[in-house]
Amino acid sequence: MTDWWSVGINAGVAVGTFSAASVALLVARRDGKRLDKEKAERAMAQALLVTCSVDFPKITVTNHSAMPVLGIEVLRTIVKGSDDLIGWVSQVPQPNQLRKPLGAGESWTVTAESQCHRVGDHLKVETRNIDAGDEFHPEFHIVDATGLQWERFGNLPPRLMTFPFSLMSA
Numbered sequence: 023m024t025d026w027w028s029v030g031i032n033a034g035v036a037v038g039t040f041s042a043a044s045v046a047l048l049v050a051r052r053d054g055k056r057l058d059k060e061k062a063e064r065a066m067a068q069a070l071l072v073t074c075s076v077d078f079p080k081i082t083v084t085n086h087s088a089m090p091v092l093g094i095e096v097l098r099t100i101v102k103g104s105d106d107l108i109g110w111v112s113q114v115p116q117p118n119q120l121r122k123p124l125g126a127g128e129s130w131t132v133t134a135e136s137q138c139h140r141v142g143d144h145l146k147v148e149t150r151n152i153d154a155g156d157e158f159h160p161e162f163h164i165v166d167a168t169g170l171q172w173e174r175f176g177n178l179p180p181r182l183m184t185f186p187f188s189l190m191s192a
Contacts, residue, residue: 026040033156042126045086048136049177050112058089062163065170066129066172066179066182068087068089068091068164068166068167068168069170069172069174069180070088072085072086072094072166072178073086073175074096074160074174074179075160076099076134076158076160076161078099078101078158079134080131080133080134081096081130081132081133081162083096083129083130083162083164084127084128085124085125085126085127086127087126087167088126089166089167090123090124090125090167091123091124091164091165091166092131092141092165092166092167092169093120093121094124094162094163094164094165095118095119095120095162095163095164095167096117096119096132096161096162097162097163098116099158099159099160100133100159100160100161101157101158104117118132119124123132138152138192159175160174160175161173161174161175162174164180170182171183176188
């Protein structure tokens with residue numbers, strides 16, 4: 023009779039130990055995800071404060087953060103007109119890159135040049151009048167104060183770039 027009691031007690035202890043370890047792993051995993059999310063939000067904080075506005079043909083990037091931006095590259099702006107669902111792309115001519123730091127509260131402006139739109143499988147370059155209902159969605163890259171590279175499209179949240187772009191290779 024004594025052996026059965028010790029086997030039962032050992033089995034109970036084993037189940038309890040396994041349960042405690044399982045709960046500890048679940049809590050650690052949840053905390054790890056929370057910490058990863060907080061880390062990503064901290065990393066993204068400066069990139070969220072760098073904005074791009076369009077007063078066509080001028081495209082202005084403004085650093086609203088307290089730290090300098092180490093590099094900027096303005097790629098293009100998509101123009102979605104009230105009568106044009108396809109969208110227009112305004113290419114930004116060289117120099118479209120700022121290779122020196124943009125300080126806190128500073129702005130940098132480039133001018134868009136050509137406009138093109140898709141006709142079938144080709145892009146057609148032509149001039150188009152800007153209408154009051156047009157919406158501009160600029161696409162630009164930045165290098166934040168920590169050296170991380172971010173891509174922004176309009177006012178969407180920044181996306182961390184996993185490959186270097188031309189600002190880092192110069």
